Amino acid sequence: MRRETIINAALAIGLLAIPLWAHVTGEIFTITLATRVAILALAAVGLNLALGLGGLVSFGHAAYFGLGGYAMGILAFHAQTFDPIFTWPFVFEGTSQMLVIWGVALVVSGLAAALIGMLTLHTSGAYFIMATLAFGQMFYYLFVSWPKYGGEDGMSIYVRNDFPGLNTLDPIQFFLICYVLLMAGIFVSWRIARSPFGLALKASRQNAERVETVGITPFRIRLAAFVISGMITGLAGALMADLNRFVGPTMFSWQTSGEIMILVILGGVARLYGPVAGAALFILLEHWLGGVSDYWLAFVGALLLLVVLFARGGLIGSLAGREVAHD
Amino acid sequence: MTTILFIEQVLNGLQFGVMLFLMAAGLTLVFGVMGLINLAHGSLYMVGAFAAATVAAATGSFLLGLIASLAAAAMAGAIVEIVVIRRLYRRDHLDQVLATFALILIFSEGTRWLFGSFPLYLDIPAMLSGSVTLPGGIQYPLYRLFIIGMGLGVAAFLFWLISRTRLGIQIRAGEADREMIGALGVDISKLYTVVFALGAALAGMAGALVGAIQSVEVGMGEPVLILAFVTIIIGGIGSIKGAFVGALLVGLIDTLGRTMLPIAFGTVMEASAATTVGSALASMLIYILMAGVLIARPQGLFGAAA
Numbered sequence: 001m002r003r004e005t006i007i008n009a010a011l012a013i014g015l016l017a018i019p020l021w022a023h024v025t026g027e028i029f030t031i032t033l034a035t036r037v038a039i040l041a042l043a044a045v046g047l048n049l050a051l052g053l054g055g056l057v058s059f060g061h062a063a064y065f066g067l068g069g070y071a072m073g074i075l076a077f078h079a080q081t082f083d084p085i086f087t088w089p090f091v092f093e094g095t096s097q098m099l100v101i102w103g104v105a106l107v108v109s110g111l112a113a114a115l116i117g118m119l120t121l122h123t124s125g126a127y128f129i130m131a132t133l134a135f136g137q138m139f140y141y142l143f144v145s146w147p148k149y150g151g152e153d154g155m156s157i158y159v160r161n162d163f164p165g166l167n168t169l170d171p172i173q174f175f176l177i178c179y180v181l182l183m184a185g186i187f188v189s190w191r192i193a194r195s196p197f198g199l200a201l202k203a204s205r206q207n208a209e210r211v212e213t214v215g216i217t218p219f220r221i222r223l224a225a226f227v228i229s230g231m232i233t234g235l236a237g238a239l240m241a242d243l244n245r246f247v248g249p250t251m252f253s254w255q256t257s258g259e260i261m262i263l264v265i266l267g268g269v270a271r272l273y274g275p276v277a278g279a280a281l282f283i284l285l286e287h288w289l290g291g292v293s294d295y296w297l298a299f300v301g302a303l304l305l306l307v308v309l310f311a312r313g314g315l316i317g318s319l320a321g322r323e324v325a326h327d
Numbered sequence: 328m329t330t331i332l333f334i335e336q337v338l339n340g341l342q343f344g345v346m347l348f349l350m351a352a353g354l355t356l357v358f359g360v361m362g363l364i365n366l367a368h369g370s371l372y373m374v375g376a377f378a379a380a381t382v383a384a385a386t387g388s389f390l391l392g393l394i395a396s397l398a399a400a401a402m403a404g405a406i407v408e409i410v411v412i413r414r415l416y417r418r419d420h421l422d423q424v425l426a427t428f429a430l431i432l433i434f435s436e437g438t439r440w441l442f443g444s445f446p447l448y449l450d451i452p453a454m455l456s457g458s459v460t461l462p463g464g465i466q467y468p469l470y471r472l473f474i475i476g477m478g479l480g481v482a483a484f485l486f487w488l489i490s491r492t493r494l495g496i497q498i499r500a501g502e503a504d505r506e507m508i509g510a511l512g513v514d515i516s517k518l519y520t521v522v523f524a525l526g527a528a529l530a531g532m533a534g535a536l537v538g539a540i541q542s543v544e545v546g547m548g549e550p551v552l553i554l555a556f557v558t559i560i561i562g563g564i565g566s567i568k569g570a571f572v573g574a575l576l577v578g579l580i581d582t583l584g585r586t587m588l589p590i591a592f593g594t595v596m597e598a599s600a601a602t603t604v605g606s607a608l609a610s611m612l613i614y615i616l617m618a619g620v621l622i623a624r625p626q627g628l629f630g631a632a633a
Contacts, residue, residue: 057421119621125420126364130556137553138614145610258428265425295440301432308426
């Protein structure tokens with residue numbers, strides 16, 4: 001077996017075993033940490049698809065994360081107040097059903113990714129980075145200046161939403177929901193990486209002209225990847241909102257985009273389990289360094305700088321060797 | 328009444344625009360000459376503001392504070408260039424974004440550690456406080472006029488520097504062909520450090536000037552940085568002229584939109600709804616402009632065709 005496969009299996013089993021053990025020993029806090037790892041990893045799985053496979057350096061994935069979060073927030077808010085979201089052209093009621101919320105989160109973040117992708121994917125390099133960053137910030141300001149859904153303060157949702165047959169307020173059950181969705185996200189990106197579509201995407205990262213000469217339009221391939229990527233990150237946003245039972249405009253902030261990107265980089269760009277490794281490392285750093293110093297993000301910054309300058313390939317890259325180029 | 332309000336808002340927009348220009352000019356120079364996208368430019372803006380606030384508080388002189396902001400930001404820029412940025416020129420944009428994002432984290436947390444989380448205040452000097460009466464009986468704060476004057480002065484200085492001096496020739500040559508000017512005996516790495524420090528000094532100066540009308544706090548640079556990106560996308564990357572036109576457009580449209588849109592919507596709907604819809608739409612206006620430019624002219628208004 002390849003070393004990367006062993007590491008991947010260890011990550012998948014470890015992320016499941018630790019919270020199960022914590023459940024047996026009654027350490028709720030560890031389960032919450034593991035749930036955060038799973039959700040952040042899912043957000044990063046989304047970005048990794050665009051960034052790692054497609055070479056699309058989106059610094060605006062907070063937009064989809066936030067839209068997913070607000071999809072949950074707005075639906076649950078209207079379910080609390082029994083006041084339909086809109087009544088024309090059809091009556092659209094709020095809901096506290098996770099399955100419906102996830103569907104709405106996927107659709108909304110997918111639409112936003114399609115729109116932003118159509119506007120930005122014709123550009124490349126620094127332009128693309130700046131444009132995605134700017135559009136992300138646009139959503140931030142939009143939700144800050146929209147008082148109905150909490151404006152700058154955000155809004156709390158008092159009850160966690162429902163999933164048929166499960167008690168979502170039980171930490172381990174909610175963790176399992178997030179874990180299953182994370183595995184589904186990883187499975188989707190594994191399938192995509194091996195499909196003709198994924199190969200065309202990789203090829204358009206490496207040499208767009210050649211891809212064009214064989215009759216594939218790189219723009220359309222990239223757009224499709226960008227939409228799927230945004231949808232996965234949006235789903236993670238909905239889960240994060242449910243974990244915190246709170247949504248606020250900081251979900252849209254440029255720091256959130258940066259953090260999702262850090263997860264991908266720390267774990268290893270274009271590695272299937274890179275996002276999981278990155279999210280686990282990030283949460284552990286936050287937990288340990290956050291206890292040592294209030295300024296722990298400076299250490300994350302220093303670590304990131306070192307990884308970029310000297311250890312390209314991230315955690316999985318240094319453990320499993322064989323650097324994957326991302327040019 | 329409304330014409331007075333309108334002229335006031337135009338002046339506010341100009342003031343905002345020239346400050347954005349100071350930020351965008353540095354970014355676009357660094358991108359044009361070195362091909363580097365620098366997210367940490369907002370941190371240099373913050374460094375300038377903190378230096379100005381500290382020195383002005385210690386000496387009581389705004390002018391010394393302003394000089395300190397230029398010096399501190401230029402020095403921070405030069406150090407960052409020599410220690411980190413220099414290693415990034417040959418890397419792809421992803422590495423540049425990540426490394427400069429890491430620098431933001433280090434700068435922000437470092438500043439928080441040094442100065443605490445509470446904002447500092449930088450007072451407007453007595454000479455520039457109060458307001459003046461403009462033709463037409465409009466009362467307008469003198470300090471904001473001073474900022475507009477400074478911004479336009481720096482813009483003129485930059486155009487002169489780029490088009491009329493030896494350094495300007497080297498900068499333009501560097502944009503066209505780096506290897507060639509290296510072969511002609513220009514010390515490229517020194518040129519890069521100088522250009523980076525120049526951009527940093529402009530950002531620091533903007534931070535100090537704006538710091539006197541807003542509060543000086545950690546994280547003040549990034550919202551401006553992102554607006555500077557919008558400016559550059561609109562104006563065209565690498566073009567000082569584009570940065571200037573883009574900055575004024577963004578400044579004017581954003582400022583006027585925030586005042587005028589709620590009023591405009593007020594004529595067709597009831598007041599509270601008009602305020603909500605108007606301000607929500609106003610917050611998106613410059614991004615809509617950016618989207619329009621991306622559709623119609625992806626290389627920006629003054630950018631060279633790709």
